[in-house]
Amino acid sequence: MENEKKLREHHPxxxxxxxxxxxxxxxxxxxxxxxxxxxxxTHRPGEMPVGSCSCGAVYACDVTGHNLGAAFIxxxxxxxxxxxxxxxxxxxxxxxxxxxxxxxxxxxxxxxPEGVYEGRRVTGALYFVRLQADIREVTGxxxxxxxxxxxxxxxxxxxxxxxxxxxxxxxREITQLVKGYHLETLVDIARQDRRVLGDLQRLLCSGDALLxxxxxxxxxxAAAVYATGAPEIIANLLQRLLASxxxxxxxxxxxxxxxxxxxxxxxxxxxxYIPQLYPFxxxxxxxxxxxxxLGRIAGVKPGLLQRAALQFLTFLRDPDPETRGYAAWLLGIxxxxxxxxxxKGLLDDRQVVAVxxxxxxxxxxxxxxxxAALDLLAGA
Numbered sequence: 001m002e003n004e005k006k007l008r009e010h011h012p013x014x015x016x017x018x019x020x021x022x023x024x025x026x027x028x029x030x031x032x033x034x035x036x037x038x039x040x041x042t043h044r045p046g047e048m049p050v051g052s053c054s055c056g057a058v059y060a061c062d063v064t065g066h067n068l069g070a071a072f073i074x075x076x077x078x079x080x081x082x083x084x085x086x087x088x089x090x091x092x093x094x095x096x097x098x099x100x101x102x103x104x105x106x107x108x109x110x111x112x113p114e115g116v117y118e119g120r121r122v123t124g125a126l127y128f129v130r131l132q133a134d135i136r137e138v139t140g141x142x143x144x145x146x147x148x149x150x151x152x153x154x155x156x157x158x159x160x161x162x163x164x165x166x167x168x169x170x171x172r173e174i175t176q177l178v179k180g181y182h183l184e185t186l187v188d189i190a191r192q193d194r195r196v197l198g199d200l201q202r203l204l205c206s207g208d209a210l211l212x213x214x215x216x217x218x219x220x221x222a223a224a225v226y227a228t229g230a231p232e233i234i235a236n237l238l239q240r241l242l243a244s245x246x247x248x249x250x251x252x253x254x255x256x257x258x259x260x261x262x263x264x265x266x267x268x269x270x271x272x273y274i275p276q277l278y279p280f281x282x283x284x285x286x287x288x289x290x291x292x293x294l295g296r297i298a299g300v301k302p303g304l305l306q307r308a309a310l311q312f313l314t315f316l317r318d319p320d321p322e323t324r325g326y327a328a329w330l331l332g333i334x335x336x337x338x339x340x341x342x343x344k345g346l347l348d349d350r351q352v353v354a355v356x357x358x359x360x361x362x363x364x365x366x367x368x369x370x371x372a373a374l375d376l377l378a379g380a
Contacts, residue, residue, distance in 0.1 A: 022110045022117065028099035029130050030055035036109040037061040037126070038150040040078075041232045047272070048074045049106070052143055057130035063106045064123060071127035072098065077272075079129050081142030084271050085303040086135075095135060101126040174199040178214050181359030183221065190222035194233060197222060201237065204254030212254035213356040220261025220296075227266035238262060238273055245280060256286060260293025264300045271304050278308065284320065291315065291326035292356075298333040309336045316342040321351030325366040329355075332373025340377055346370035 037049035060074035203215035244252040315327035331339040349366035
């Protein structure tokens, strides 16, 4: 026994640390395996891969594990079928439950408890949200449709191919159609040949203010054709428009208006781009166009901008008459009661603002726009 004891002291048994095995990720709500998250066709800025479980839970993948707040919002909004109004109105625990699954490796679609897999650090996470059953009944079909579209090759989605035998229109012909505001014709052309989107984008740099606004208007309506079948085409266009506004050396005269029109014509798909417009309000040369673009969006879906309404109040006192006029117009659409006194103070403002509507420009005084806004407040 003594010799055996000495032997153990000189040759201790090596204790192998217990290592938790890698495993396939499971839904924290039902315990079933889940599919690898997919990148949606919308390609919004900062968009994360998402997926859904058969139990009704949805999830978003934060590949870094450092943006969990954004992952939660991504999952919640996705579960609401991109209806931002619905998402912001829901209450935790009452309308939805949330769970976090850490140590997720997106590349291998594995849970790696040790944090290292094949020489790579694994810090990703899956954020799960499960809406109450009555909400899922409404949003579920749209969620599944978006996932099916994400799994469909781009070439097989509608709007991505130029039909054989379809007439090709020259840039000059497109310009003349825009000048004549042949709206239905241009939308139909865009439906057959998406290259016309590029021709319309080119006109956003025209020196003719009316032509720019007409092109932005028609571009927004044409973009709606692709919002369901091939939204990535319009998402890429929005990214180019954003880049042109952000680049001081680029011609971006009509880009902001075009973004407003695109979002207004397909808010369910592209509302996620609205926050990208707010920073441009700091640029006094862009400010009137941004307010005009936001007004277009608010005219279609005011709820998308209600939370931001108070930040527009200061623009009612801006030295630039276009800024004052468009701010009055926007706040009237949003029925912002806090703007009432400032709007009353603008009633005698005779500075003229060019207001675009359905292919034409009409001149309105700031006072007239403030009076119209007060009328909307009175009817609220």
